[in-house]
Amino acid sequence: xKIQAKQLSSALGKSLAPCYLVTGDEHLLVGEALDSxxxxxxxxxxxxxxxxxxxxxFDWNQLAAASGNxxxxxxKRIIELRLPTGKPGVTGSKAIIEMxxxxxxxxxxxxxxxxxxxxxxxxxxxxxxxxxGVSVQIWPVDLRELPRWIADRMKQQGLQPDRAAxxxxxxxxxxxxxxxxxxxxxxxxxxxEGKVTAEDVSDAVANSTRYDVYKLADAALSGxxxxxxxxxxxxxxxxxxxxxxxxxxxxxxxxxxxLDDFVRQGQDxxxxxxxxxxxxxxxxxxxxxxxxxxxxxxxxxxxxARDADAAAKGQSSGDPWQLATEIILGLxxxxxxxx
Numbered sequence: 001x002k003i004q005a006k007q008l009s010s011a012l013g014k015s016l017a018p019c020y021l022v023t024g025d026e027h028l029l030v031g032e033a034l035d036s037x038x039x040x041x042x043x044x045x046x047x048x049x050x051x052x053x054x055x056x057x058f059d060w061n062q063l064a065a066a067s068g069n070x071x072x073x074x075x076k077r078i079i080e081l082r083l084p085t086g087k088p089g090v091t092g093s094k095a096i097i098e099m100x101x102x103x104x105x106x107x108x109x110x111x112x113x114x115x116x117x118x119x120x121x122x123x124x125x126x127x128x129x130x131x132x133g134v135s136v137q138i139w140p141v142d143l144r145e146l147p148r149w150i151a152d153r154m155k156q157q158g159l160q161p162d163r164a165a166x167x168x169x170x171x172x173x174x175x176x177x178x179x180x181x182x183x184x185x186x187x188x189x190x191x192x193e194g195k196v197t198a199e200d201v202s203d204a205v206a207n208s209t210r211y212d213v214y215k216l217a218d219a220a221l222s223g224x225x226x227x228x229x230x231x232x233x234x235x236x237x238x239x240x241x242x243x244x245x246x247x248x249x250x251x252x253x254x255x256x257x258x259l260d261d262f263v264r265q266g267q268d269x270x271x272x273x274x275x276x277x278x279x280x281x282x283x284x285x286x287x288x289x290x291x292x293x294x295x296x297x298x299x300x301x302x303x304x305a306r307d308a309d310a311a312a313k314g315q316s317s318g319d320p321w322q323l324a325t326e327i328i329l330g331l332x333x334x335x336x337x338x339x
Contacts (some may be wrong), residue, residue, distance in 0.1 A: 002135045006044075008033055012040040017133035019100050019109040021126060023086070023116050024138025028177045028187035033136055034080075034112060039080055041108050049078040053089060060095040067102055078108045084315075086113040086120050087111065093125040099160055100128040110134075141177060143277060146170040149245060150266050154184050158193035165198045171209075172201075175277065176251070178244060213240070213248035216328075221252065221285040223232050223292060232324060242312040242320035249327055250305045257298035264295055301330045 003011055004025075011017075020037055024030045038049065050066055052058070059117050066079050079099070088096060099109045111129060113120075117136075120126060129135060141149045147166040153160045161169075173179040189197060216235065219228040235245055255276050262272035269290070273283050308323035310316040 001133070002130055002137070005029060005033055005136055005138050008036055008134075008136055011134060012036060016040055016044050016108065018103050018107070019129050019133035020111070021129040021133070021135045022110070022112045022116065022138065023121075023136070023189055024140075025115045026138050026140050026177055028181055029113060029138045029141075033138060034110065034235070037108075037110060037278055038078065041076075044076070046076040046078050046108055047061060048075055048223045049080060050078045051082070052314055053082045053084065054092060055084060055310070058092075060088075060091045063095045067099060067107060067292075075327075076106045076108070078110060080110045080112070083113040086116050088125060089128070093123065096125040096126040100125075100132045102107065103132065134204065135258045142176075143170075143175055143279075143318075146173075146175065146180070150180055151178055152185070153181065154187075154196065157188045159184070159188060159196050160194060161190070161196040163197070165196045165201050168198045168201045171281075172280070176214055176248065178247065179212065182212065188285055213245055217248050218285060219280070220249070220328050220331040221282075221289045223332050225329060228328045228332055229325065232321070232328060236321055242324065243309065243323055246305055246309045246320065248313055249324065250302065250309065252336075253298055253305055253327075253331075256293075258289060259286060260295065260298050263290065265279060292333075299331070304330070 001017075001132055022033050022037070026038075038095065041241075052062055052066070063079070063081065063323070080098070081099075083092075096111065102109070109129075147163070147170045150169050151161055151163075151166045154166070169180060169183050173183060187201065187204055191200060213235065216228060216231045219231055236242075254269065255278065258276055259269065259272050261279075262275075263269055267320065269287065270283075273286060278286055304327055306324060308327065309320060309321060309322045311318035312320035
């Protein structure tokens with residue numbers, strides 16, 4: 001069965017499916033959907049969880065071994081599989097299909113991937129989960145829908161925002177749902193429950209001394225290496241997870257790479273930024289960053305960002321904070337000079 005993300009809570013309240021596929025590029029929403037499934041599973045008596053991350057060289061026999069070990073334990077178990085690329089290959093596809101076909105009441109199988117392309121969504125392994133259980137596609141929140149999304153989330157936190165307040169937050173976070181969630185939580189802590197105005201939001205922003213990931217991105221785009229590194233050090237000192245930092249930087253790098261390709265093809269940059277959803281007040285930052293880089297720089301930095309993300313998630317060796325520093329230097333002073 002295929003459902004929308006907003007239908008997941010209702011579906012979980014009715015019954016727990018034997019398997020789930022959660023796909024999408026909005027990390028906050030994907031994570032919350034997975035948390036909802038795990039919470040429902042715990043309520044249904046699933047007391048343990050086994051996580052597998054299918055990176056390069058992953059042994060797919062581990063899935064079969066995990067399901068085969070179920071009879072040794074008198075407990076219900078969650079077997080969770082993360083597909084960072086969304087492409088399990090021939091061996092992986094077969095293993096997933098076999099897992100989805102088990103239909104064991106003591107086993108819950110969960111697969112999460114980035115957004116699947118058309119062929120991925122129509123693949124046999126994805127269809128096997130959809131047919132045996134539930135497939136949840138997490139769609140990004142459109143910039144036009146962002147104020148409504150923020151308003152709904154604030155109301156869930158006991159806040160009562162006016163339209164100007166939600167619009168101000170939307171303008172500040174510029175499509176970054178994780179940043180929006182952090183702003184809402186900060187407002188709840190500072191103001192408590194009740195009404196929230198645009199003035200309240202402005203005051204909270206002005207009075208906050210905390211570093212944040214979108215300030216880091218803006219400083220890097222502007223070419224201010226000193227400020228960027230200062231913010232990065234502040235984020236680390238505050239205990240911010242490096243995966244969140246990498247999510248923010250990767251988001252900007254993807255846009256920059258797309259714009260760079262657009263310009264190299266002889267297209268108008270202003271038109272490209274409009275198509276890429278770059279807000280008008282941030283367009284000078286992107287122009288500045290693009291102007292101090294050579295062709296291919298952003299794709300190289302994206303590769304470094306993937307390495308840093310893997311290190312942040314414990315999927316590879318390396319210091320994610322050191323890699324983040326290299327990415328920031330590459331953004332601020334140019335990839336060639338940073339090297």
